[in-house]
Amino acid sequence: MPTDELDQLLLDRFNLRRSDLIAALKTLPAHRPWAATLTADEAHLLDDAGFTEDPGAYAEIAADVTAHMARLYSTAYSAAEVREGLNVNDSRVRQRRLARSLWAISDGGTWVYPAIQFEVVDGSRTEPLKLKQVRGLDQVLPALLARELHPTSVAGFLLTPQPDLRIDGRPKSVREWLLHGESVEPVLGLIEVGEWAAT
Known part of the structure; x- marks a missing residue:
């Protein structure tokens, strides 16, 4: 071919x-x-x-x-896009990556930042991209990334509905839970227990 x-x-x-x-x-x-x-x-x-x-x-x-x-x-953002989107400098992006409060994956010698950890505040074609990290992920990611999981496992944890995270009686993903403004504590508890690994 x-x-x-x-x-x-x-x-x-x-x-x-x-x-x-x-x-x-x-x-x-x-x-x-x-x-x-x-x-x-x-x-x-x-x-x-x-x-x-x-x-x-x-x-x-x-x-x-x-x-x-x-x-x-x-779908990941480059370091430059994250810097501009979050309106911080390169040093701050690097510090947060090293502290694991921003999730980055290696892409052949450079770092890219999976989009699922961000909300797009303004993504119109005429305005520069403005990002906001999903509220609470700066607390969740260090505990999650310390486990040295494959990136697909990290994504699965963030995106898979969890029985312990219910809104209006329906299981929600970690991302949905945090976007809804719910507490970080149950999410940290899930990481500690590791029950989500079976999902």
């Missing part, structure tokens, strides 16, 4: 650039099936318990993680 055809398919089908896909693929561990070789007895025991080998499972999971990572990269 010619390079420009692949680029066009990525853009048409997924609204992704080739660089987003490459960056996402680099976040996956290398697939080395021989590194997890089982003995014949171990394999037989797992087969008897119903845990049979599924050759397509890794490919399916890897494709899902790659798609999620590519979406994080393609």
Whole structure:
């Protein structure tokens, strides 16, 4: 498949650039099936318990993680956009990244900032981009990022409805919960307990 055809398919089908896909693929561990070789007895025991080998499972999971990572990269803001959007200087953006109160992911030697941690205050074409970090995330992110989770796990935590975070009886995601003005404490409790990891 010619390079420009692949680029066009990525853009048409997924609204992704080739660089987003490459960056996402680099976040996956290398697939080395021989590194997890089982003995014949171990394999037989797992087969008897119903845990049979599924050759397509890794490919399916890897494709899902790659798609999620590519979406994080393609929608992320550059450090310059964050600086301008938050109306702070480069030093402050760097300090907040290092303190983990701003979430950044490496993109081939530069840092990009996933959009899900921000609200767009003014994003019209005629006005400069103005951002505001979702209220409370400056307290949540240091505890969450200290766990050294894969970026898709961080995004999943922020975007997946949690049974313990209910508004009008309906489970809400951490992002929705905080945007609604709710307390940070239950979110910090979820991080501590780690129950969300199963979602």
